[in-house]
Amino acid sequence: MSKDDDEYDLFGKEAKRARDEAVDSISEHHRNWMIEAAIRVRKLDRGWKGTGEDIRLKLVGDGLEPPHHHNAWGALLLNCVRKEWLVATGEFAHMRTTRSHARMTPVYVRA
DSSP states (O other), rough: HHHHHHOTTTOOOOHHHHOOOHHHHHHTTHHHHHHHHHHHTTTSSSTTTHHHEEEHHHHHHHTTTOSSTTHHHHHHHHHHHTTEEEEEEEEEEEEGGGGGGGGGEEEEOOO
């Protein structure tokens, strides 16, 4: 058992702080990519509905170069949710790419 296993954060405050620090770091290190990707998310039609994977596949399919680190996709989604460009619908869907192993993921709508 590691030190982290012993430190249960009942309300997730420390976990969220750590997440936010990681997202801020990834966003800063991928600033130019993050700006370009966010512009493309903003250009999605209002009412567009899909998963983060759908956004990744669409943006890359439309010519956006993938980021240098895969965690930049999660940071992009969180930033778009925070800005209320994407809103979680409460629905979940299976991811479709082989490497995602059909895991469940939130569905968003472009607000």
